[in-house]
Each structure stands twice: as C-alpha cells, then as structure tokens.
Amino acid sequence: MDDILQLKNVSKTFGEVAALHKINFEVGANEIVGLLGDNGAGKSTLVKIITGYHPPDPGGEIYWKGRKVDHLSVAKARDLGIEVVYQERALADQQSLWRNIFMGRELTNRWGVLDLGGMRNETQKLMNTMMGFTSAAVTPDSVVKTFSGGERQGVAITRALYFQAELIILDEPTMGLSLSETKKCLDFVEGIKKAGKSAIFIDHNIFHVHPVADRIVILDRGTIAGQFKKNQLTVDALIDRLQRLAHTGTLDISPQTAA
Amino acid sequence: MNSAIEAEAKRPQAPAVRRHPLARWARRYALQIGTVGVAFVIWLVFVIAAPTTFLSFNIYNALLVTTPYFAMVAIPLTLVIIAAEIDLSFGSIMAWGMTGFDVVYLNTQNFWLGFVACLLFGLMAGLINGLIVVKVGVPSLVATIGTQFFWAGAVLVVTNAQGIGLTFLQGSILHEGLVGRVGGALPMQFIWMIIIAIIVWFLLNRTQFGAHVFLTGDNVDSARLMGVNVDRVKITCFALVGLAAAFAGFVQSVDLLFFWPTMGQGNFLNTLAAVFLGGTSVFGGTGTIFGTFVASFIINAINPGIVAAGLTQYYTQVIYGFIVVVSIALQALLRRRLS
Numbered sequence: 019m020d021d022i023l024q025l026k027n028v029s030k031t032f033g034e035v036a037a038l039h040k041i042n043f044e045v046g047a048n049e050i051v052g053l054l055g056d057n058g059a060g061k062s063t064l065v066k067i068i069t070g071y072h073p074p075d076p077g078g079e080i081y082w083k084g085r086k087v088d089h090l091s092v093a094k095a096r097d098l099g100i101e102v103v104y105q106e107r108a109l110a111d112q113q114s115l116w117r118n119i120f121m122g123r124e125l126t127n128r129w130g131v132l133d134l135g136g137m138r139n140e141t142q143k144l145m146n147t148m149m150g151f152t153s154a155a156v157t158p159d160s161v162v163k164t165f166s167g168g169e170r171q172g173v174a175i176t177r178a179l180y181f182q183a184e185l186i187i188l189d190e191p192t193m194g195l196s197l198s199e200t201k202k203c204l205d206f207v208e209g210i211k212k213a214g215k216s217a218i219f220i221d222h223n224i225f226h227v228h229p230v231a232d233r234i235v236i237l238d239r240g241t242i243a244g245q246f247k248k249n250q251l252t253v254d255a256l257i258d259r260l261q262r263l264a265h266t267g268t269l270d271i272s273p274q275t276a277a
Numbered sequence: 278m279n280s281a282i283e284a285e286a287k288r289p290q291a292p293a294v295r296r297h298p299l300a301r302w303a304r305r306y307a308l309q310i311g312t313v314g315v316a317f318v319i320w321l322v323f324v325i326a327a328p329t330t331f332l333s334f335n336i337y338n339a340l341l342v343t344t345p346y347f348a349m350v351a352i353p354l355t356l357v358i359i360a361a362e363i364d365l366s367f368g369s370i371m372a373w374g375m376t377g378f379d380v381v382y383l384n385t386q387n388f389w390l391g392f393v394a395c396l397l398f399g400l401m402a403g404l405i406n407g408l409i410v411v412k413v414g415v416p417s418l419v420a421t422i423g424t425q426f427f428w429a430g431a432v433l434v435v436t437n438a439q440g441i442g443l444t445f446l447q448g449s450i451l452h453e454g455l456v457g458r459v460g461g462a463l464p465m466q467f468i469w470m471i472i473i474a475i476i477v478w479f480l481l482n483r484t485q486f487g488a489h490v491f492l493t494g495d496n497v498d499s500a501r502l503m504g505v506n507v508d509r510v511k512i513t514c515f516a517l518v519g520l521a522a523a524f525a526g527f528v529q530s531v532d533l534l535f536f537w538p539t540m541g542q543g544n545f546l547n548t549l550a551a552v553f554l555g556g557t558s559v560f561g562g563t564g565t566i567f568g569t570f571v572a573s574f575i576i577n578a579i580n581p582g583i584v585a586a587g588l589t590q591y592y593t594q595v596i597y598g599f600i601v602v603v604s605i606a607l608q609a610l611l612r613r614r615l616s
Contacts, residue, residue, distance in 0.1 A: 096504065104502070110495035112562040121492055122503035124485050132483050159305055 020084070022047050022216055023068065023100075023185055028078035030063050037063040039240045041078075045185060045216050050207065052231030053220045054260070059237040061220050065187055068218070069102055070095035099184030103191060108174035109162050116141040116158040119177050140180075148176045148209060167195040168202030175206040179213050186210055186217045192226045204230050224260070228253045238263060244271035308556040312568040315554070316575045323578065327585030336585075340577055341463065342532070345470035347544045348573035349525040351551040352470075352477050353517040355569045358552055359481070360514050361494035361561025362417040366406060367522040367548065369428035371541030374399040374523025375530050376432045379441055388446060395527050396520060402428055403519015407512030417515075429542070436538045443534045456532040466528050470570075473521065478566040490514065494561030546597040551576045553604040560612060576600070 141158035377398030382391035481487035492500040555572035557564025
C-alpha cells in the first residue's frame with residue numbers, strides 16, 4: 019500500500035518540554051489509522067504538525083504522496099487535501115445545513131453572486147447519498163442546531179469528503195455522544211473508507227476506535243510505543259496491554275498468538 | 278460493531294413530519310413575519326389611541342422624512358451585530374463626516390469635493406474602529422465607546438463648536454438628489470434608505486462576504502478553521518457603518534440646511550433599538566435587513582405616537598430603553614430554550 023502521508027524523525031519541543039520525540043508515522047492510501055494515547059501523549063501535537071499548525075523541529079521531514087513538503091502551513095495542508103473535523107468547532111449552529119456544508123467555500127456564479135440554488139441542490143444530493151437523512155422534516159435549509167451529535171459529525175465528515183479531502187483527521191469525534199449517535203458517527207467514519215479516502219481517528223475510547231480502524235498506533239509520552247494491525251489483536255488484548263503500558267511504561271508489541 | 282451500540286441504534290426513530298410548503302416558508306421567515314406582526318400591533322394601538330393623528334397622511338409623511346436619518350445607519354449596523362460585534366460610535370461619525378465636508382468646503386468652495394470628503398472621513402473612522410477591534414484586540418463595545426467620545430471631541434475641536442449654515446446648497450443637484458421630493462411628495466431620503474437597504478441586503482444574502490458575516494458571528498473558530506478571513510469581514514462591516522453614518526449625517530444636515538456639531542448624539546438609542554427590535558441577535562449569527570428596515574419605522578413612530586396619545590415626550594426614551602432591553606432579553610431566553 020502506498021503511503022499518502024509519512025512523517026520521518028519528527029520531534030517537537032516547546033521550550034524545555036519534548037512533546038514528540040523522533041516520531042516515524044505514516045498513513046496508507048485508503049487506510050483508517052486509530053491513534054490512541056493518554057492525555058499528554060502527544061496526540062494533539064502530532065495532529066497540529068500534520069495540519070501545518072506547528073512546524074516540526076529541524077531534522078523532521080514530512081512527505082505527502084512520496085514528495086517532501088517543506089514549510090507546511092494550515093492553508094497548504096488544506097490544499098493538499100488534509101482536513102480536520104473538530105467535535106465542537108466544526109459547525110455554525112444557527113446556520114442552515116447548506117451554509118455549513120459550503121462554509122468558507124461558497125459556490126458563486128461568474129458575477130460573484132452566491133449560487134443559492136446550486137448549493138441547496140448539492141446539499142440535498144449529499145443528504146440523500148452520504149448523510150442518509152431521509153426524513154422529510156430535514157431540508158437543506160434546516161438549522162444544524164436541531165441535529166444530533168452524530169449527525170453533526172456526519173455533516174462535518176461529509177463536507178470534508180465533498181471537498182475532496184484525501185486525509186480526514188477526526189479529533190475525538192465520539193466524545194460526549196450517546197450510543198446511537200456514536201454508531202452514526204462510526205458509520206460516517208466507515209464512509210470515509212468506502213469513499214477511498216484515508217483517516218486518522220483519535221479517541222480515548224478503544225471500543226470506538228477498534229471496529230473502524232485498519233491499524234492502531236499507540237502514542238505514549240511523545241513516542242510511538244507500538245502499533246498493531248486490527249486483526250493482530252482483539253479489543254480485550256489491546257486494553258490489557260494498554261493497562262500494562264500505563265503501569266510498567268513498556269508495551270508488549272508482539273502480535274497476539276491464537277488462543 | 279459493538280452489540281450495545283447496535284441495539285441502541287435499532288431503537289425506533291421519531292416519525293418524519295412532512296410540512297406544507299407554506300408552513301416551511303413561515304418557518305424560514307419567522308423572524309420577518311414576527312417583526313411585521315409587532316409593527317402591525319403597535320400601529321393598531323396608535324390608531325386606537327390617537328385616531329386623528331394616525332389616520333392622517335401627515336404623520337406618515339413625517340415618518341418618511343425622518344426615519345431614514347437613522348435607519349440608513351441601522352441597516353449596515355445590522356451587519357456588525359450579526360458578526361457578533363457592536364458599534365456605538367456611529368453618532369459621532371455622522372458629525373465627523375460633516376466636519377470633513379466643513380473643512381474641505383471652506384478651503385475649496387466646492388461642495389462636491391466636500392461631499393466626497395464627508396464620505397471619506399466616515400469611511401476612515403469606520404476602518405479605524407475595525408482595526409482597533411481586530412488588530413489590537415480591544416472588545417468592540419469598549420473600543421467604539423472610546424472612538425465615540427474621540428470623534429465627538431474632534432468635531433468640537435475642529436469646528437470650534439460652531440454650527441454652519443448650508444443654505445448655499447439649497448436648490449443644488451446634491452440637495453435635490455438627496456432630500457428633494459419625488460413627484461412632489463415622496464422624500465428622496467426614503468428612496469436612499471431603500472437603495473441602501475437593497476445594497477446591504479444583497480451583500481448579506483447574495484455574496485460570499487455576507488455568508489462569511491453570518492459564519493463569523495455564529496462560530497468564529499469554525500469560520501476561521503474553514504478558511505474564512507474573519508478579520509477582513511469584521512473590518513469591512515465597521516467600515517460600511519462609518520461610510521453610511523457619514524452619508525446619513527450629510528443627508529440630515531442637507532435636509533435641515535444646517536450642520537450642528539452635536540448632530541448624531543440623539544440617534545444613539547433609536548438606531549440600536551431598530552436593529553434589536555428588528556430581530557437581529559445581540560449574540561451574533563442571525564438577523565435580517567428587512568427586520569431592521571421595518572423596525573426603524575416602528576421606533577420612529579413611537580415618539581409621535583406617545584405625544585399624540587397625550588403623554589409627554591419624556592416617555593419616548595423610557596420606551597426605547599424598554600424595547601432594547603426586552604428584545605435582547607427575548608433573544609437570550611430563546612437562545613437558552615434552544616440550547
């Protein structure tokens with residue numbers, strides 16, 4: 019599998035604190051990577067480097083589809099097709115669905131006038147195909163405040179896919195969601211896989227990451243403690259090993275032997 | 278997939294409600310319909326309380342003459358408030374623009390140049406508001422209270438607190454074009470109010486800038502993350518208010534054929550009241566130009582309404598203040614109920 023994103027030897031220090039230390043991390047084409055780690059493990063620093071928010075320390079290299087990327091910025095990352103979906107900051111609550119889908123990338127005609135009909139039609143199509151909103155009560159003009167947590171994540175993921183994101187970063191998308199909403203949200207994550215795109219799925223909850231991830235990467239105190247292909251390890255074995263990591267500081271990275 | 282998640286997901290969903298297109302239309306324009314409803318009720322109260330006044334043409338003629346003085350500012354001010362900022366300095370900018378006219382006209386004897394200077398002075402004052410708020414990071418409430426005093430003081434310094442007569446403008450194209458009568462009846466300033474409303478409505482609802490005004494006011498973080506140039510949006514909003522305030526100040530001065538250096542100070546409450554009564558949320562993210570347009574007439578009818586109903590004029594301020602507090606309180610309650 020060709021990697022779309024590769025980080026080589028990436029470190030990040032803030033003053034005296036080493037948030038990341040010589041990380042080698044990659045995401046394959048059409049791969050969902052689950053990123054697990056305790057608070058302070060360096061998950062958000064890693065995400066901020068990938069999205070161009072922080073530059074890595076000198077010596078670290080970032081490759082996109084095999085090509086080295088220098089001076090990655092937020093705008094450059096977006097142009098490459100890297101899109102982040104934040105739980106709280108994804109949507110403008112009081113605005114309609116179509117305004118949220120086209121947020122910052124509104125369609126205009128050749129005189130620069132908003133193409134309202136075009137945006138409503140596209141939104142309706144996305145609702146029928148990707149979002150699975152079948153209720154007649156929901157229209158492109160529905161205000162997203164009325165949507166549930168899972169639906170809101172779905173809107174943000176749909177938006178990213180619609181605008182040709184190649185790599186979607188999901189920052190704790192299931193946090194605070196009910197069970198049924200989590201299911202909806204995970205369905206959308208599977209939708210990313212079906213659409214042939216890649217994702218980095220960051221979450222505390224192993225039960226949410228494990229079913230949808232192809233590979234799980236465990237970050238611990240700024241380094242990658244280990245990684246597993248999903249079929250190498252059951253959820254229970256993974257939890258067991260993470261607990262031992264917390265106690266002993268070392269992770270058993272051997273593939274699980276058949277019981 | 279997890280069994281508990283599956284089970285929860287299989288729970289029956291609420292049945293879909295299919296709404297009549299008319300009901301959908303009413304839902305989409307609920308804010309505007311509400312404003313028109315309020316306007317109608319208040320009008321009805323005035324007609325019952327003072328039928329001779331409110332059933333004669335004169336009162337409506339007077340409203341068409343004077344409402345544009347502040348409505349031309351209230352309309353672009355709606356953009357600032359939708360973008361979750363506020364501008365309290367528009368009153369002084371009205372006089373500051375006329376100070377620009379004063380200075381340039383006295384030096385060139387060309388009132389067209391003076392008119393252009395007036396607009397530029399207003400635009401500059403608005404841009405400065407925007408830059409202080411966006412680039413320096415001062416909350417707009419505080420920043421524009423400061424500039425309100427600053428420009429008011431600057432006007433008095435430059436004019437030496439002396440008003441100037443503008444009778445030389447009488448009969449000029451500028452006078453006729455701004456405050457003349459169409460067909461001998463309809464005041465030109467009302468036409469200009471409509472033109473400004475159409476321009477601002479178009480900006481808000483049909484351009485990318487307008488879409489970004491809504492997003493900026495609703496969730497400034499997500500707007501920024503999605504690539505909206507939030508700073509430019511806010512500065513543009515402040516600049517438009519500055520420009521419009523100078524224009525409104527010019528129109529008012531030309532109509533009265535006199536420039537009072539304290540002009541605009543009396544427009545503070547009615548302008549803000551028009552925006553809030555028109556349904557624009559003080560919390561940002563929602564609001565309509567139509568609402569501000571209609572509410573401006575309601576606000577302006579309150580003063581003659583009170584007088585015609587036999588009360589003293591002093592009640593006007595009480596009622597303006599009441600309207601501002603009640604409309605903002607209603608928005609706060611509505612917001613709490615929805616979240």
